[in-house]
Amino acid sequence: AQSVTQPDIHITVSEGASLELRCNYSYGATPYLFWYVQSPGQGLQLLLKYFSGDTLVQGIKGFEAEFKRSQSSFNLRKPSVHWSDAAEYFCAVGGRAAGNKLTFGGGTRVLVKP
Amino acid sequence: DTAVSQTPKYLVTQMGNDKSIKCEQNLGHDTMYWYKQDSKKFLKIMFSYNNKELIINETVPNRFSPKSPDKAHLNLHINSLELGDSAVYFCASSQDLGITSTGELFFGEGSRLTVL
Numbered sequence: 001a002q003s004v005t006q007p008d009i010h011i012t013v014s015e016g017a018s019l020e021l022r023c024n025y026s027y028g029a030t031p032y033l034f035w036y037v038q039s040p041g042q043g044l045q046l047l048l049k050y051f052s053g054d055t056l057v058q059g060i061k062g063f064e065a066e067f068k069r070s071q072s073s074f075n076l077r078k079p080s081v082h083w084s085d086a087a088e089y090f091c092a093v094g095g096r097a098a099g100n101k102l103t104f105g106g107g108t109r110v111l112v113k114p
Numbered sequence: 115d116t117a118v119s120q121t122p123k124y125l126v127t128q129m130g131n132d133k134s135i136k137c138e139q140n141l142g143h144d145t146m147y148w149y150k151q152d153s154k155k156f157l158k159i160m161f162s163y164n165n166k167e168l169i170i171n172e173t174v175p176n177r178f179s180p181k182s183p184d185k186a187h188l189n190l191h192i193n194s195l196e197l198g199d200s201a202v203y204f205c206a207s208s209q210d211l212g213i214t215s216t217g218e219l220f221f222g223e224g225s226r227l228t229v230l
Contacts, residue, residue, distance in 0.1 A: 036219075043118070043204055043221030044157075088155060101170060102219065104157040 002027045004091050004105035012111040013081050021076040021108050023091030033074040034092040034102070035065055044090060050074065061085070086112040117141050120205050120222040127195060128230055134191045135225045137205030145169075146188040147206040147219065148180060157204070163188055195229045202226045 003026045013019050025031060032051050036044040048059025055067040065076045074091060088109050094102040118139045127133055139146060147170075148160040162170035163182040177193045192199060205222040 041223065043206075043223050044219070045221070046218045049218070090157065101159055101162075107155040107157075 002031075002093050002095075002103045004093050004103055006089075006091055006105035006108050008108045009106070010109045010111065012113060014113045015083050016080050019076075019078045019081045019085070019110065021089050021091075021110070023074045023076065023105060024072055025074060025091070025093040026072065027093050027095065029095055031093045032095045033065075033067060034094075035059065035063070035074075035076050036090045036092060036104075037061075038088040038090065038107075040087070047076070047089075081110075081112055083112045083114065086110055116222075118205055118207055118220050118222040120203075120225045122225060123223065124226050124228075126228045126230065129195055129197060131195050132191070132193045133195060133227070134189055135203055135205075135227070137188045137190070137222060139186055139205075139207040139220070141207055141209075141220060143207040143209050143220070144185055145208045146182065146185070147208070148188065148190050149204040149206060149221075151202040151204060151224070153201070161188075161190075192227075195227075197229050200227055200229045 005024045007022050034049045035047040037047050038044045047063050048057050048065055050057050050067045058064050063078050065074055067074050088107045090107045091105040092102045120137045145164045147162045149157050150160055151157045160172055160174050161180040165185050166182045179191045182188045202224040204224045206219040208219050
């Protein structure tokens, strides 16, 4: 069965500092990987996705993620965090072998210090 | 215009009651979903409909019954509510079957259900 682990429940970062959120997945075939962001009281919004090709993918709001098959990881990064990046971030995996179902990780809450 | 809208946003009710949550999307998508987010923020898919046809039905108590009158609407009815049903329920939609095409789900703002 597919699964996603986000090891960090909370991360606090200073505004302007870099951010990296970890994501490890388990999937028995070629994975489709996603990062979503959830602002307080809002639904989830797609930040970026990986289907195939270049393993470094760019997303919205200045985020990028790198797919590393050997490590079963898909970590999210941002070089310089803004206060508006404070939110909950979810990594997800899915694919045809899973019947097109997305499995989400438990999320990482990002707090931004002024 | 909100792309995926859910009503009500908040719902407080007693155990044993029956309640419904409605969802509408104006994106022209073919597929709609219900997800449950528990108190620990875990998101789990419950149901998915494609062109009004049920395509994903996870292990969910049969007290939960989705209904899709047309492809722009997906409602969730819950009978005999229990304390453990307290959660935030998210409706989402996607083009085609979603993750194998554009890969993007569009989520509503959620409906927070509290069962007392």
